[in-house]
Amino acid sequence: MNLEVRExxxxxADGVEYTFWTFGGTVPGSFIRIREGDVVxxxxxxxxxxxxxxxxxxxxxxxxxxxxxxxxxxxxxxxQFTFQALNPGLFVYHCATAPVPMHIGNGMYGMILVEPKDxxxxxxxxxxxxxxxxYTTGKYGEEGMQSFDMAKAIDERPPYIVxxxxxxxxxxxxxxxxxxxxxxRIYFGVGGPNMTSSFxxxxxxxxxxxxxxxxxxxxxxxxxxxxxxxGACVVEFKVDVPGTFVLVDHSLTRAFNKGALGMLKVxxxxxxxxxxGKEIDAIYLGAQADAGSDSAKREAxxxxxxxxxxxxxxxxxxLTKEMQIEKGKQVYMGLCxxxxxxxxxxxxxxxxxxxxxxxxxxxxDRAVRIVLKGLVxxxxxxxxxxxSAMPPQEAALTDQQVADVLxxxxxxxxxxxxxxxxxxxxxxxxxxx
Amino acid sequence: MSFRMxxxxxxxxxxxxxxxxxxxxxxxxxxxxxxxGTYEPLLRSSQDPARxxxxxxxLDERPVTNADFLAFVTANPKWRRSLVSRLFADTSxxxxxSADLEPGPAAPLRAPVVQVSWFAARAYxxxxxxxxxxxxxxxxAAAAGYDRPDGRNDAALKRDLYAWLARPVPAVFADATSxxxxxxxxxxxxxxxxxxxxxxxxxxxxxxxxxxxTLDRNLFCGAGSAGASDTTDYAxxxxxxxxxxxxxxxxxxSLGFRCARDTAPLNAFP
Numbered sequence: 001m002n003l004e005v006r007e008x009x010x011x012x013a014d015g016v017e018y019t020f021w022t023f024g025g026t027v028p029g030s031f032i033r034i035r036e037g038d039v040v041x042x043x044x045x046x047x048x049x050x051x052x053x054x055x056x057x058x059x060x061x062x063x064x065x066x067x068x069x070x071x072x073x074x075x076x077x078x079x080q081f082t083f084q085a086l087n088p089g090l091f092v093y094h095c096a097t098a099p100v101p102m103h104i105g106n107g108m109y110g111m112i113l114v115e116p117k118d119x120x121x122x123x124x125x126x127x128x129x130x131x132x133x134x135y136t137t138g139k140y141g142e143e144g145m146q147s148f149d150m151a152k153a154i155d156e157r158p159p160y161i162v163x164x165x166x167x168x169x170x171x172x173x174x175x176x177x178x179x180x181x182x183x184x185r186i187y188f189g190v191g192g193p194n195m196t197s198s199f200x201x202x203x204x205x206x207x208x209x210x211x212x213x214x215x216x217x218x219x220x221x222x223x224x225x226x227x228x229x230x231g232a233c234v235v236e237f238k239v240d241v242p243g244t245f246v247l248v249d250h251s252l253t254r255a256f257n258k259g260a261l262g263m264l265k266v267x268x269x270x271x272x273x274x275x276x277g278k279e280i281d282a283i284y285l286g287a288q289a290d291a292g293s294d295s296a297k298r299e300a301x302x303x304x305x306x307x308x309x310x311x312x313x314x315x316x317x318x319l320t321k322e323m324q325i326e327k328g329k330q331v332y333m334g335l336c337x338x339x340x341x342x343x344x345x346x347x348x349x350x351x352x353x354x355x356x357x358x359x360x361x362x363x364x365d366r367a368v369r370i371v372l373k374g375l376v377x378x379x380x381x382x383x384x385x386x387x388s389a390m391p392p393q394e395a396a397l398t399d400q401q402v403a404d405v406l407x408x409x410x411x412x413x414x415x416x417x418x419x420x421x422x423x424x425x426x427x428x429x430x431x432x433x
Numbered sequence: 434m435s436f437r438m439x440x441x442x443x444x445x446x447x448x449x450x451x452x453x454x455x456x457x458x459x460x461x462x463x464x465x466x467x468x469x470g471t472y473e474p475l476l477r478s479s480q481d482p483a484r485x486x487x488x489x490x491x492l493d494e495r496p497v498t499n500a501d502f503l504a505f506v507t508a509n510p511k512w513r514r515s516l517v518s519r520l521f522a523d524t525s526x527x528x529x530x531s532a533d534l535e536p537g538p539a540a541p542l543r544a545p546v547v548q549v550s551w552f553a554a555r556a557y558x559x560x561x562x563x564x565x566x567x568x569x570x571x572x573x574a575a576a577a578g579y580d581r582p583d584g585r586n587d588a589a590l591k592r593d594l595y596a597w598l599a600r601p602v603p604a605v606f607a608d609a610t611s612x613x614x615x616x617x618x619x620x621x622x623x624x625x626x627x628x629x630x631x632x633x634x635x636x637x638x639x640x641x642x643x644x645x646x647t648l649d650r651n652l653f654c655g656a657g658s659a660g661a662s663d664t665t666d667y668a669x670x671x672x673x674x675x676x677x678x679x680x681x682x683x684x685x686x687s688l689g690f691r692c693a694r695d696t697a698p699l700n701a702f703p
Contacts, residue, residue: 053678075685099670147599
């Protein structure tokens with residue numbers, strides 16, 4: 001195979017020019033794809049217009065310098081060497097001519113995929129993304145031709161940290177794309193020369209990550225994967241819902257201020273079960289309505305009273321119903337009141353009332369189940385029809401809190417009933433449907 | 434050709450020297466005095482000295498131009514593009530010239546000559562009554578700033594140097610005299626073309642016991658800085674790497690040369 005080294009002027013950002021040193025005319029360099037066991041005759045051609053000699057160190061090559069020693073090539077010359085790919089994996093390659101940080105810092109990196117003998121599992125879309133930083137004399141966004149700043153490189157203070165060689169290389173028209181239901185594989189590498197990457201796709205969970213690009217072992221269900229400088233990883237995920245998913249280095253100043261940001265645009269039908277979009281935009285008045293904090297004071301008084309009673313009469317050590325009602329009131333005023341209202345009357349046609357609700361009072365177990373699991377669909381309360389959705393609270397409330405809030409609801413606004421117990425709540429929580 | 438050599442003594446002023454050199458008919462570059470100093474090799478083995486004393490010498494104030502080289506190939510047909518031996522210059526030798534004796538639009542007469550081999554550069558220097566500078570001499574001269582003998586802290590020089598490195602090789606070069614002169618009155622050591630030195634192939638390491646591959650590997654990756662005196666001088670690394678990549682018959686689109694001469698009195702004066 002042939003790979004041409006070219007020094008080319010390109011755009012690092014809008015209005016910002018830079019002389020990139022490249023493998024194949026692009027940053028990152030040409031993606032090389034071979035298979036384990038392949039014998040490769042490699043030609044490195046240094047274009048006559050190059051100012052400098054270059055070489056290539058392929059991390060997938062077993063031998064001195066990864067090929068660097070055999071490919072040191074003056075401008076306008078060509079070198080050849082042959083290697084056998086012994087280890088499968090996704091490997092970074094880069095120029096290894098001194099001063100190496102400058103050669104890499106000007107864009108001289110890419111990746112070589114050595115597929116295992118039996119290949120990789122089939123996916124619908126494959127993408128090639130590499131992160132690297134640029135040490136420009138001007139600050140981020142400063143227009144005009146920028147040159148390499150040696151002092152910033154030595155101090156590791158890059159104004160730019162970008163994907164695929166430029167700010168905005170993967171956004172807008174150049175964004176990655178996929179359709180709902182497809183599986184996407186990203187070959188992600190870090191050229192550096194110095195910075196590692198906390199690679200993350202906002203709004204996606206990696207179904208599979210081959211950490212550090214070792215292809216024999218996949219990790220599952222990861223959020224962010226750390227990729228070393230001069231290293232790589234392979235991530236795979238199925239896209240389930242449409243929208244724009246943002247690729248970032250989750251060291252987020254880099255995404256926000258230095259350019260390490262790309263986009264994956266997924267088209268197709270929405271799936272409201274997996275992701276609903278915004279359902280409610282309601283007014284929020286703070287964690288608790290005033291009635292809640294008053295109740296907290298009352299609870300403290302009751303606690304003191306119980307402590308005193310326990311002292312004089314051990315028989316009433318058990319939790320009193322009154323106590324439960326006060327605790328439940330706090331839960332209600334922190335959570336339930338927003339829909340069902342502080343007076344328990346709900347909102348006409350939207351949220352059903354709890355005060356003197358025939359539906360509620362008819363079935364105590366059902367009431368527990370609705371608090372825990374939520375309720376969607378039409379129902380009739382006190383002769384009026386409602387068709388709305390109550391979100392499940394089982395993740396938000398403890399068994400004690402559910403018992404307390406129901407005891408409050410069943411003994412307020414003219415309702416009356418026995419206290420709920422945690423055993424009762426636990427039994428229903430453990431039901432599978 | 435010794436009749437063309439003027440006597441040059443130590444301490445001769447640059448001005449007097451420039452007029453002395455005018456007697457040379459073909460090679461028109463004026464020589465400037467570079468005072469004695471020391472050169473700290475960028476890369477060396479543990480047996481090599483950290484500092485190499487360099488005697489005062491004379492260096493062309495600008496690179497050799499296409500006009501100079503045209504005079505040379507006119508007088509020496511065997512160095513013309515169509516006649517040169519493949520042993521001494523590769524197929525890119527003077528390829529940007531229009532014809533053997535016609536530099537043409539891509540090679541203005543006042544611009545530095547490029548795409549010349551080390552053999553050709555050396556032959557030119559001998560013809561001109563000069564020689565190529567050594568690495569130590571070239572680096573000592575190039576260490577000067579615009580307004581001070583030690584350019585390490587000359588911010589203006591560094592800025593110009595890295596700006597030059599950031600620009601691709603131009604299709605047509607500017608005049609050899611277009612750059613700002615440095616402290617010694619020399620122009621274009623940085624910022625115009627790379628330049629051959631006489632001992633380009635031994636510049637890495639002077640220890641003779643080391644194999645070629647070991648020499649080369651000193652420049653790769655992290656190993657490149659293992660024996661280096663100043664790892665922050667990226668430009669020096671680039672010059673070292675370029676020299677190491679070359680063979681004596683090689684030519685490149687940005688590689689030219691300039692000549693030097695000893696300051697010592699010459700015995701052979703008619």
